[in-house]
Amino acid sequence: MTSRQERIVVVGAGMVGHRFVDELVRADRTGRYAVELVGAEEYEPYNRILLSDVLAGRSDLKALSLPLPGTDRVAFWRGLSATAIDREAGEVLLADGSRRTFDRLVLATGARAFVPPIAGLESDPRHVHVLRTLDDCRNVAARAMNAKHAVVLGGGILGLETACGLRRRGVPVTVVDLDGHLMATQLDQGPARAMAGRLRDLGIDVRTRTSVTEVISAYGEVVAVRLTDDTVLAADLVLVSCGVRANTDLAAQAGLVVERGVVVDESLTTDDPRIHAIGDCAQSPDGMTGLLAPGWAQADRLVGELTSVPGSPVRRESAVPLASPTVKLKAAGVDLVTMGVRASAALDDDRVLTVSDPGGRRHVDLVLREGALVGVTCTGAPEVSAALTLAYDRQTPLPVDPLLLLVPEARAEEPTSPVLMPGATTVCRCSNVTKKDIVTAWEGGARTADAVAASTRASTGCGGCKDVVCGLVDWLNASDPNTEEQGVAEAPSVRRSTPVTPRNTPVESTT
Numbered sequence: 001m002t003s004r005q006e007r008i009v010v011v012g013a014g015m016v017g018h019r020f021v022d023e024l025v026r027a028d029r030t031g032r033y034a035v036e037l038v039g040a041e042e043y044e045p046y047n048r049i050l051l052s053d054v055l056a057g058r059s060d061l062k063a064l065s066l067p068l069p070g071t072d073r074v075a076f077w078r079g080l081s082a083t084a085i086d087r088e089a090g091e092v093l094l095a096d097g098s099r100r101t102f103d104r105l106v107l108a109t110g111a112r113a114f115v116p117p118i119a120g121l122e123s124d125p126r127h128v129h130v131l132r133t134l135d136d137c138r139n140v141a142a143r144a145m146n147a148k149h150a151v152v153l154g155g156g157i158l159g160l161e162t163a164c165g166l167r168r169r170g171v172p173v174t175v176v177d178l179d180g181h182l183m184a185t186q187l188d189q190g191p192a193r194a195m196a197g198r199l200r201d202l203g204i205d206v207r208t209r210t211s212v213t214e215v216i217s218a219y220g221e222v223v224a225v226r227l228t229d230d231t232v233l234a235a236d237l238v239l240v241s242c243g244v245r246a247n248t249d250l251a252a253q254a255g256l257v258v259e260r261g262v263v264v265d266e267s268l269t270t271d272d273p274r275i276h277a278i279g280d281c282a283q284s285p286d287g288m289t290g291l292l293a294p295g296w297a298q299a300d301r302l303v304g305e306l307t308s309v310p311g312s313p314v315r316r317e318s319a320v321p322l323a324s325p326t327v328k329l330k331a332a333g334v335d336l337v338t339m340g341v342r343a344s345a346a347l348d349d350d351r352v353l354t355v356s357d358p359g360g361r362r363h364v365d366l367v368l369r370e371g372a373l374v375g376v377t378c379t380g381a382p383e384v385s386a387a388l389t390l391a392y393d394r395q396t397p398l399p400v401d402p403l404l405l406l407v408p409e410a411r412a413e414e415p416t417s418p419v420l421m422p423g424a425t426t427v428c429r430c431s432n433v434t435k436k437d438i439v440t441a442w443e444g445g446a447r448t449a450d451a452v453a454a455s456t457r458a459s460t461g462c463g464g465c466k467d468v469v470c471g472l473v474d475w476l477n478a479s480d481p482n483t484e485e486q487g488v489a490e491a492p493s494v495r496r497s498t499p500v501t502p503r504n505t506p507v508e509s510t511t
Contacts, residue, residue, distance in 0.1 A: 005034040011082045012108030013039025016279030020299035025069040027307045040081035051137045056165035056332040085254035111244035111280035120215035125222045128238045147237040154241035155182040164331035174205040194363035246281045337385040341367045341375030430461025442476045
């Protein structure tokens with residue numbers, strides 16, 4: 001007699017919730033679990049980090065799609081928010097009045113954009129936006145068609161990506177940031193100064209050490225903002241990018257322990273052993289970073305907890321470190337990579353190499369510790385940043401003179417031809433996918449870039465490796481004269497609560 005499947009309800013169909021479901025189906029080969037994924041948005045799961053690329057016109061929604069596993073063990077309820085958790089009954093209440101019974105509940109409710117209390121916002125004037133969802137992206141893009149001047153409040157990663165996206169659409173932009181320099185959480189003053197110069201070259205005004213104290217509106221629409229120094233800037237589009245706050249209301253109402261996020265232990269379990277939390281909503285012993293890689297690592301870790309054989313060691317390792325500090329700015333026209341130890345945080349015995357060229361909009365910091373590269377910050381030098389990223393990721397032996405790290409042409413570099421590229425070469429940093437993984441997926445029938453992404457997850461994170469993945473697939477297809485005759489079977493459809501809208505439908509409304 002077949003034992004009853006355990007029912008797992010996942011609340012939140014964002015990138016972390018999707019990753020958990022995808023990984024669980026891959027790992028649960030015995031069919032132990034049946035999964036119900038609940039998403040408040042009307043859309044299928046999509047890559048939220050690439051919204052700034054959509055705004056900049058560099059991607060369409062098709063590139064954002066995150067396909068669900070093709071199995072009848074997954075039911076997807078979209079366009080329905082969870083309104084309450086009945087812990088005694090083991091049920092989640094949905095907005096349509098229905099109830100979903102669970103044996104285990106996974107909260108992947110993510111975070112919401114934080115909008116500080118600013119005078120004038122209480123009247124809710126039109127054309128003041130955040131960029132967190134597909135609908136946000138659509139609304140900002142629609143307004144950008146007629147905007148005369150935009151103000152972006154916040155000089156962090158998303159704020160700068162949004163500013164560059166708007167500028168690429170032809171909108172004059174001013175970035176306002178309260179810190180002394182841009183991206184103060186990730187950058188020291190030197191690279192931030194070089195990057196600010198590059199932004200000004202693009203036509204983006206940068207104002208630091210100030211903030212917006214008032215949003216001025218007329219006839220229900222924003223027309224200007226007032227800064228802390230009493231300067232008034234005309235603005236008919238305001239984008240607020242001041243960080244996020246964890247979505248914890250559902251957990252708090254259910255009586256779970258909540259601080260900055262939903263408190264979980266090392267196994268990502270709340271004070272209720274049946275309920276877990278992962279991603280931006282979770283406050284784990286590792287801390288809260290607001291980055292995708294730690295959220296994906298938590299999803300993988302929880303799957304390891306749920307699929308381990310009783311009595312055997314629990315799989316806790318992950319392809320992505322929970323505290324990965326790597327940041328790559330995806331701003332149109334700006335190149336920035338920073339990873340590991342910042343120059344200002346180097347130890348007394350560390351070697352720090354710095355090339356500062358603010359006039360050339362370039363700055364490089366290298367931190368070397370005990371013969372290893374432990375920190376890289378590089379802006380304005382894409383060829384150098386690519387070589388340094390490889391050296392950092394693979395921890396390749398350093399040259400006798402570390403200055404040669406700054407001159408890729410003077411070193412024996414990684415082969416760029418797919419034929420010469422070693423199988424162990426990391427292609428996708430977000431999901432730790434190597435060239436060998438991609439070749440294996442291709443040999444298994446994944447003959448398109450989308451099929452390879454579905455099989456390996458390459459390019460489903462920040463999207464920075466997409467061109468390399470496409471190049472490898474093209475090379476593999478060109479090497480096989482029978483490729484065109486080999487079809488790729490489509491995965492069975494996932495059960496859904498509502499008819500599926502074609503995934504490219506929202507794109508048309510954003511451009």
